[in-house]
Amino acid sequence: MMTEPAATSPAATEPPAPSGGPHAPAARPRTLPLPGPSGVAALLTVLTLVGVGVWSVIDLRINVATLLSSADNASDFLSRTLPLDxxxxxxxxxxxxxxxxxxxxxxxxxxxxxxxxxxxxxxxxxxxxxxxxxxxxxxxxxxxxxxxxxxxxxxxxxxxxxxxxxxxxxxxxxxxxxxxxxxxxxxxxxxxxxxxxxxxxxxxxxxxxxxxxxxxxxxxxxxxxxxxxxxxxxxxxxxxxxxxxxxxxxxxxxxxxxxxxxxxxxxxxxxxxxxxxxxxxxxxxxxxxxxxxPTGVTGLVARLRPGTGARTGGRPAPVDPRTASAEALASGRVSPPWTPxxxxxxxxxxxxxxxxxxxxxxxxxxxxxxxxxxxxxLGVLAMFWPPESGGIGDRLLQGLVVTVQIAFAATLLGMLPALPVGVLAARNVAPSRRVGQVCRMFIVFVRSVPELILAIVFVVMIGLGPVAGTLALAIGVVGLLGKLVADSVEEVDPGPERALRATGASRIQVFFGATLPQALPAFVGHSMYQLDVNIRAATILGIVGAGGIGYELLNAARVLEFGVVTLITLMVFGVVMVVELVAVWLRGVVGGRAA
Amino acid sequence: MDTAPRPRPAVRFDNVTKRFGDTVALDGVSVTANTGEVLVLLGLSGSGKSTLLRHVDGLQMPTSGGVEVLGVDVPGARGRELRALRRRIGFVFQQFHLVGSLTVLENVCTGALGRMRGPRLGLPTYPRAVREEALAQLDRVGLADRAFQRADTLSGGQQQRVAIARAMLQHPEVLLADEPVASLDPESAHQVMELIREVAAEENLTVLCSLHQVDLALSWGDRIVGLRTGRVVMDSPVSELGRDEAMAVYARVGSAAPLTTA
Structure with a gap:
């Protein structure tokens, strides 16, 4: 009874901690850095790239309606392809x-x-x-x-x-x-x-x-x-x-x-x-x-025969080394023994x-x-020079734009699943071993499916055109970018993660506080690399009818317009170069290592 | 002690200077090593010990001055002539420099490349005679039973002994050793130095060995040459150096730098 007021009084005199803080000065000090000009430029660039991706998705009419109608086609597709011959x-x-x-x-x-x-x-x-x-x-x-x-x-x-x-x-x-x-x-x-x-x-x-x-x-x-x-x-x-x-x-x-x-x-x-x-x-x-x-059967054999399994460095201890050496010399063996x-x-x-x-x-x-x-x-080489438009310059330009759109749209759409799957596949982030393994196996599985085969399937299913190519490449992104992201997340310095965990931060706080900031430059680099890969791939996929300039390339070759082939090659190379320059600059600003 | 030093010098540096840009690595060095002599180079890191050793077999060439080794004018030698000279000079490095993924025996066999024509890929491509001799050299360092292990499965001391076997397969007349025991524990260091001394005596090798430790230098060397910032600051037979004197000399080498800058 007597002690009760004494016990409560310290609590009552405590300052209302979270609201004000003990010394709130009149002029508040800056707690956020002023963004630097290159930082702003980098942010604008990333936003522009994402904007181009969004515009591409819209312009190529990749939307729910298209996908629904292609789901309709799927049954049609099955009736056309089954039974397989x-x-x-x-x-x-x-x-x-x-x-x-x-x-x-x-x-x-x-x-x-x-x-x-x-x-x-x-x-x-x-x-x-x-x-x-x-x-x-x-x-x-x-x-x-x-x-x-x-x-x-x-x-x-x-x-x-x-x-x-x-x-x-x-x-x-x-x-x-x-x-x-x-x-x-x-x-x-x-x-x-x-x-x-x-x-x-x-x-x-x-x-x-x-x-x-x-x-x-x-x-x-x-x-x-x-x-x-x-x-x-x-x-x-x-x-x-x-x-x-x-x-x-x-x-x-x-x-x-x-x-x-x-x-x-x-x-x-x-x-x-x-x-x-x-x-x-x-x-x-x-x-x-x-x-x-060595594991499995060969490993077992090696472990059962320590004398011959010397490769692992197991020391057959009690023998005098000089004697062992002299015996080996006396054996006169100058080629390795025929071990299994x-x-x-x-x-x-x-x-x-x-x-x-x-x-x-x-x-x-x-x-x-x-x-x-x-x-x-040399005469054959000369047929490829000079580059010429063959009178279809505007069609070529249109094709190039579509190819670039396919690449941007596929990269953007693919990143949406690739980033989370890649992050969850990393051993240091995966919430459980099982989740990590499932994500990794999913990535490996997707990687083993050639984009070209996907493109062909989609062309058959959806019809000729850029939607098929975009979907095929977007799935490919999950395989490549997902793997690169998983690897770069696993490569971060574990020190900061441990430090945050030691402060009592939750798993998600550790990820956003220590893992992601370290891996972010690599993410940017890998995404730009993926864009580069997709531009080249989108060109090629055009050949099987998945839209873009590849189709014109195939036609030009068929009608022996080799100057056009050269022009198309140069056009695509030019776009790839521009993307590469942006990527190099962006990586420099974000401070990442080369992807 | 047992034999009188022979008059013929195996290695002779005459006022050698080596510059890397603005840095002077060797500054008017004159040193002579007689045939069969074990010469220890003492000095701090960066005093020019390694640079001096690398001038002996022409891995580096002097900016000015003369280097004569085994009767060959090193700066004047090029290509085939230089290779022929290097064959007569064994080199043992601090980091052993074995190819970890190859067998011990193949690493030793590479010591014979200098007298062979053309490249070799894999142990079977070396003549049987070379392999047999390599095995004998391995036994000399006590490791013939490890011949078919990967080199990187051996301990540091064992790897350095393999490196010595590789050098001995060259049939060298001069042995250079650049901090051969700096990466080893004291016991292994002792073994390796004893081995170098042993093979040097058996083959009447001229040895130039750089070391950090005064104790080792006093027990294994015939003569000690002290280097500081590329200059020879001491050159005297071990027999004429008392232990304290040598320690003092080494200490002076170490502590003198602040004195000169002050």
Whole structure:
């Protein structure tokens, strides 16, 4: 009783905390920074880009009504495509073999060309500044000229054979493979190379002994990635005339045989998935050392036999090291023992070699010599110059606008699901392991579906035009941008996240307070990269009737207006360049690393 | 102690100066190492020890002055001649510089590249004779039983011993060691220095070794050369240096910088 007023009085004298604060000065200090001019410009740019995206969505009439009517078409689509008409294995074997041979030989060609280019282009191995400039220019040009345009060019020289496909895809691939190989060479540890030089090794010996072993895992991984991409591209090349399963698909769609067409599309899809799985298996088999501990059956065997499984560094302790060394010397063994591991590895290397040799041999057999022999290679090149509008300049401009609209609309629409899915797929943000795994698997699944196949399905379902292309690319965004976003969220410095969690912040507060601010520059960079990818892809998708300038490209090639082909290539390249410049500037302002 | 120093110098620096832009890395250095001598370079980081070593086998060339190694005028040597000289000079680095993804034996085999033509890809591409000798060199450093492990599965001390085996496969006449034990624990450091001393004695090698630690320098060197900001500030046989004297000299090397700037 006596204590009660004493206990309540301190609480009563406490200041009403949340409302005023103890010292509220007359002139309030600035608690928000003044926006800088470049910040405002960046914000305006982002808003403009989003605005262009919104305008594109509206102008292309991608809305609920369109989607509803296409849902109507879906049942119609099913009645037109079912039952699927699969080719017999015998019918399939030929085109499938051609496609695989061309794709593998093209990837091999790009690797063979990229290795010397990468050595020249990398700052640490280049023989000199002029060589470096030349190599880098060649890599940029290879990326700038689309494979379809290269194919159109090589048809005039080599005809509709496998050689055209190999050269078109192989040369264009150098743009990516050469770039990534050069990056890998620049990232090596210089030490071993220096040691070899100090031991009197020649320049070539330095490269093979000190550089190549370090970059080999990256080289193989890049080659397998490119193989996957080239398989998808080979279908497009089928539409412009390269033999293989893509051409069969194009022919089936051309004669409105959707039952056969969709069956072939499904086969291509399965092929893409199996190449993806194969790529994982090959990487494991060729480079077991990049993986951690062996697991499964081989891991069990290695653990049961600690003597032979010495690769993991397990120390067979009690033996005197000098004695062990002397015994090893006495054994006279100067080649590694044939462990099951090494047998398996050698087997895979031999199989890979056989596949490579077979693919090259097949493609070479298909070479019938120069077609336009009276003109010669230079004469054929001259047909592509100067660029001209062919009297349809306004149609080309219209097509270009539609292509850019498709790219913008697809990027914007795709980002809506891609950003949340990508963020939730990141291990450090996912509310539970299960959610993270589901999101990641969803991304992987979407990635394995070629955009071209989606475009074909949508063209059949919705009809020719930009809506089909936009939807196909938008789904593709979930696969690519979703993965890039997930990776960049996982790469943020975990320190600030821990600090916020330590203050008692909730999961969502941690995400918005620590994770997102760190990952935001990467988001901007990746989105701009996605836009760049989509402009190039939208051009190509036009070839299968998904709207835009690609259709004009195909027509120009058909009627042999090669000057128009060149003009279209330059127009698209110009737009890509503009987007690239904006992207570089924007990344600089937002302070992100290069995507 | 046992043999009288021979008159023929294996390495001779004559008033060597090396500039990188405005920085003077070596400033009028004159040093001579006689055949079979173990010469220790002492000095702080940035005093020019590494630069001096890299001038011996022409990884860097002097701005002015003469470098003569094994009778070869190094700044005058180019291409094939320089490679031939480097083959006669082994080099051991602080960071070992092995290719981690290759087997230990293949790393040792690369020491023979200087006397082979053309590139090599993979252990089987080295002649059997080279592989056998590489295994013998590995046994010399006590690691023949590790021949087929990846190099990066070894400890730091073991990796440095592999690097020494690689250098020995060159059949060098001069051995350069740039802070060979700076990344190692004391026990491994002791083993590696003992190994260098051992192979140097067996092959009558001329050794130039840079070190941080005065103690190691006194126990393993025949002669100590002190460097400070690219200048030789001390050059005397270990036998003529008392322990305290050497410590004092090293301390002076360290503490003198503020005195000169004051």
């Amino acid at each position: 699969f080719p017999t294995p015998a019918e399939l074997a030929g085109p499938l073999g051609v496609t695989l041979a061309v794709v593998i030989a093209a990837t091999l060609l790009s690797v063979v060309l990229s290795i010397p280019l990468a050595v020249w282009a990398a700052g640490n191995t280049t023989p000199g500044r002029p060589a470096r400039t030349v190599a880098r220019a060649l890599i940029v040009i290879a990326r700038a000229v689309p494979d379809v345009v290269l194919a159109i060019l090589f048809f005039r020289l080599f005809g509709f054979g496998a050689v055209t496909g190999v050269l078109a895809m192989g040369l264009h691939s150098v743009g990516m493979v050469g770039k990534l190989y050069g990056d890998a060479v620049e990232q090596i540890d210089e030490g071993p190379r220096q040691a070899l030089r100090a031991a009197g090794a020649s320049r070539l010996q330095e490269l093979t002994g000190g550089v190549l072993p370090q970059v080999l895992p990256a080289f193989v991984a890049t080659a397998m990635h490119r193989l996957d991409i080239n398989l998808r591209i080979s279908v497009i090349l089928g539409f412009v005339g390269v033999a293989g399963i893509g051409q069969d698909l194009a022919h089936a769609l051309g004669r409105l045989d959707y039952q056969r067409g969709m069956a072939l599309a499904l086969i291509v899809l399965l092929l893409c998935v199996s190449i993806e799985l194969l790529s994982v298996a090959v990487r494991r088999a060729l480079l077991p050392d990049t993986e951690q501990r 591991e090494r047998v398996r590895r050698t087997f895979y290397v031999l199989v890979t070699t056989a596949v490579l040799v077979g693919s090259v041999a097949y493609s070479a057999l298909d070479f019938n010599g120069f077609i336009d022999s009276n003109r010669g290679p």
